[in-house]
Amino acid sequence: MPPIKVCMGNANSRQEQAMTTRTAFLVAAVVGSVGLSLNAAAEKFEKLSGAQIRAKLAGMLFTDEVHWGEAYWPDGKLTSDAMGRKRVGRWDVKRDQLCTDYGKDSSETACYEVWISGRNMQLRMPGSASLPFEGVLERAPNRR
Numbered sequence: 001m002p003p004i005k006v007c008m009g010n011a012n013s014r015q016e017q018a019m020t021t022r023t024a025f026l027v028a029a030v031v032g033s034v035g036l037s038l039n040a041a042a043e044k045f046e047k048l049s050g051a052q053i054r055a056k057l058a059g060m061l062f063t064d065e066v067h068w069g070e071a072y073w074p075d076g077k078l079t080s081d082a083m084g085r086k087r088v089g090r091w092d093v094k095r096d097q098l099c100t101d102y103g104k105d106s107s108e109t110a111c112y113e114v115w116i117s118g119r120n121m122q123l124r125m126p127g128s129a130s131l132p133f134e135g136v137l138e139r140a141p142n143r144r
Contacts, residue, residue: 045115045122050096053114057091057098061140062121070100071140078102098123 048056063069068082078091078100089102099111112123115132122132 043117043120045117045120048096048114048116050093053093053096053098056114056116056137059140060137062123062135062137064135068135073140097126 057072058074059072061069061071069080071079072091073079076090076092078089080087080089080102087102089100091101092099094111096113097111098114099109101109111126112133113126115122115124116137119136119138120134121137122134124132
């Protein structure tokens with residue numbers, strides 16, 4: 001990529017030259033971050049049907065790869081570890097949605113549409129304007 005030249009008048013002093021350089025770096029950073037955002041927005045997610053959800057999630061871990069993970073076991077058991085807090089529940093598929101229930105550990109049973117793009121997954125609340133839960137799918141560890 002050719003260098004970006006920013007014209008700020010007649011840059012005679014060192015201070016003006018430093019300002020021109022800083023501005024050029026700022027413009028390059030903004031242009032680069034916009035490019036990355038457009039690339040992420042171009043990622044195509046596909047909504048899964050109930051059968052696809054069951055086939056895709058059984059034996060898999062949905063995680064951000066750092067802070068939390070939710071394992072969907074083939075027998076319907078659901079295990080979660082979020083920042084050291086471990087929970088056990090159940091998962092099922094109803095009306096083409098993933099439904100999770102942590103029983104007494106949680107006051108909410110939640111159902112989500114499942115959207116996939118490669119190994120990236122989003123859980124979206126139907127009819128909600130809230131942002132989706134985002135993470136990646138990987139094989140669940142052997143321990144339960």
